[in-house]
Amino acid sequence: MFLSGTAFFLEALRDPVLGLTALLVLAVILVNGWTDAPNAIATVVTTQVLPFRRAVALAAACNLLGVCCATAAGAAVAETLYSIADFGGDARSALSALCAALCAIVVWAVLAWRFGVPTSESHALIAGVTGAALSLPGGLAHVRPEAWGRVLLGLGLSVGLGLWGGRACAALLRHSRRDMAFFRRGQVAGAAAMAFLHGAQDGQKFIGVFLLGCTLAGGGREPERFSVPLWLMALCAAVMALGTLIGGRRIVETVGRGLEGLSPREGFAADLGGAACLTVCTLLGLPVSTTHAKTAAILGAGTCAAGGRGRGAAREILLTWLLTFPGCGLMGFFLSRLFRMAG
Numbered sequence: 001m002f003l004s005g006t007a008f009f010l011e012a013l014r015d016p017v018l019g020l021t022a023l024l025v026l027a028v029i030l031v032n033g034w035t036d037a038p039n040a041i042a043t044v045v046t047t048q049v050l051p052f053r054r055a056v057a058l059a060a061a062c063n064l065l066g067v068c069c070a071t072a073a074g075a076a077v078a079e080t081l082y083s084i085a086d087f088g089g090d091a092r093s094a095l096s097a098l099c100a101a102l103c104a105i106v107v108w109a110v111l112a113w114r115f116g117v118p119t120s121e122s123h124a125l126i127a128g129v130t131g132a133a134l135s136l137p138g139g140l141a142h143v144r145p146e147a148w149g150r151v152l153l154g155l156g157l158s159v160g161l162g163l164w165g166g167r168a169c170a171a172l173l174r175h176s177r178r179d180m181a182f183f184r185r186g187q188v189a190g191a192a193a194m195a196f197l198h199g200a201q202d203g204q205k206f207i208g209v210f211l212l213g214c215t216l217a218g219g220g221r222e223p224e225r226f227s228v229p230l231w232l233m234a235l236c237a238a239v240m241a242l243g244t245l246i247g248g249r250r251i252v253e254t255v256g257r258g259l260e261g262l263s264p265r266e267g268f269a270a271d272l273g274g275a276a277c278l279t280v281c282t283l284l285g286l287p288v289s290t291t292h293a294k295t296a297a298i299l300g301a302g303t304c305a306a307g308g309r310g311r312g313a314a315r316e317i318l319l320t321w322l323l324t325f326p327g328c329g330l331m332g333f334f335l336s337r338l339f340r341m342a343g
Contacts, residue, residue, distance in 0.1 A: 005231035008214065017095050021213040024102035026239050029206045031109040032121040033063060033243020036202060038251040039294045040194035043267035045252050049187045052249060058188070059195040060241040066199025067237035071207060071228050076285025077200075081208030084126060084147045085133035087216060093136060093340055094216045100335035101132035102209075108328045115250075120289035122205055124328040126151055129209065131332030135340075154286035158277060162293040165273025166300025173269050183264040190271025197278035198290040199240060205287055207236050266301045273297035 012019040040062075041055040050058070070077075087094030105128045109121050133142040173183075207228055274290075274297035281288040 004229065005235075008231075017092070017099075018213065021095055021099055021102070021216075022210065024099055024106070025206060025210045025213060026235075028102050028105050028109070028121070028125070028209075029203075029236055029239045030243040030246075031106055032202055032206065033060070033240035034246045035109050035112060035243075035251055036121045036198070036291060038244070038249075039291050040198050041191045042252045042294065043270050043298065044187045044191040047184075047187060047264045047267040049184045049264060049267070050191070052252065055191060056244055058192055059198075060244040062192045062195035063199035063203070063244055064237040064241040066196040066201075067203030067207075067240060068199075068233050069196075070200030070282060071204055071233045072230075077204035077208070077282065077287045079208065080147050080150050080285065080287050081125070081129075081205045082212050082215075083144055084151070084208075085130055086142045086144060087133055087136065087212075095213065096339040097132040097136055097336040098129070098209075098213055098216060100135075100339045101128035101332040104128040104131070104328055104331035104335050108324070108331065120291040120324060122202060122287060122289040122291075123155075123324045125205055125209065126287070127325045127327075127329035128332035131329035132336040134329075135333045135336035150286055154281055154288035155292070157281055157286065158288035158292040159296045161277035161280060162274055162296030163300040165276045166270045166297030167273070167303060168300075169269035169272040169276075169297075170266055170301040173265055176265070180264050183268045186268040187264055187271060190268055190275060193275040194271055194278070194290070194294060195244075197275055197282060199237065200282050201278060201288060201290055203233075203236055203240055206240075207232060210236065270294070270298045270301040273300055 008022075012022055038056070038059070041050070041059045044050050045052050045055050087097060105121065105124045108124045108128070130143060130148075134140065136142055210232060211228070274294040277293040277297065278288065278290060281293075
C-alpha cells in the first residue's frame with residue numbers, strides 16, 4: 001500500500017527531494033489541464049455553441065469527475081505509466097532523474113502553449129520519463145518493452161480510431177433531418193464527455209508518475225499491490241481542473257479554427273468520434289493522447305464534410321507530434337545528467 005495523505009505530507013516535509021518531486025508532478029498536471037484539456041472543448045467553442053469561459057468551466061468539472069471515476073473503477077492506465085521504466089536501485093539518482101523528466105515536460109508544454117500548438121502532454125510525459133531513465137547507468141536496460149508496447153498500440157489506435165470515428169459519425173449525420181438546435185445541444189454533451197474522458201486518461205497517467213515518485217522516495221521498493229489512494233485521486237483531479245480554469249484559448253483556436261470550419265453538425269460528429277475512441281482505449285487500459293484522438297476526429301469529420309480543408313494545419317500538428325518523443329526525450333535525458341551532476 002502507498003502512504004496515506006497525512007503520512008505523505010509529513011514525509012514530503014522531511015524529505016525535500018520527495019517534496020520537490022510531488023510539486024513538479026502537480027505542476028505538470030496543472031499545465032496539462034491548462035494546455036491539453038482545452039482540446040476537449042475546441043469544437044463547442046469554435047462552432048459558438050458555448051462561450052469560452054462557460055466551456056472551460058464545463059471541462060474543469062468533467063475532468064475532475066473523469067479522474068475520480070475512472071481511477072476508482074480501474075487504474076490500468078496509471079499502472080502502465082508507473083511501470084514504463086525501471087529507474088534502478090539508487091533511489092536518489094532515480095528521484096533526480098524523475099525530477100529532470102518532469103522539468104522537461106513543463107518546459108515543453110509551456111513552449112507549445114506559447115506558440116498555440118496542441119502538442120500531447122501524454123507523449124511528452126512518456127518521452128521525458130523514458131529519456132531520463134536512459135540517462136542512468138545501464139541505458140536501454142531501464143526501458144520496459146511491455147509497457148512501451150502498450151503505449152505504441154495506443155498511439156496507433158488513437159489516431160486511426162479518432163479519424164475513422166469522426167468521419168463515420170459525420171457520414172451518418174450528414175442526411176439527418178434534425179435541426180441545428182439539436183446538434184448544438186448534442187455538442188454540449190459531447191464536450192462534457194470528451195472532458196470526462198480526458199480526465200480518465202490523463203489523470204491516470206499523472207497519478208502513475210506521482211506514485212512512481214513515492215516508490216522511489218521509499219527506497220525503490222514496489223508495493224505488493226498497485227492501488228491508488230482516494231486522497232491522490234482528489235488532489236490530481238482538483239489540480240487538473242484548476243489548470244483547465246486558467247484557460248487555453250490559443251490551443252482552442254488552433255485545434256478548432258486552424259483545422260476545419262465546422263458546423264454544429266460536424267462538431268457533434270467530431271465529439272462523438274473522439275469520445276468513442278477514448279472510451280475504447282480507456283476500457284482496454286491503453287494510455288493514449290486525448291489531443292491525438294480529438295484532433296483526428298475533427299479531421300475525419302471535417303474531411304467528410306469539407307473536402308479535406310485544414311490539411312496545412314494538420315501537417316503542422318503532425319510535425320509537432322513527431323518532434324515530441326525525440327525532443328522531450330532528449331530534454332529529459334540531458335536534464336537528468338545535469339541534475340545528477342549537480343547533486
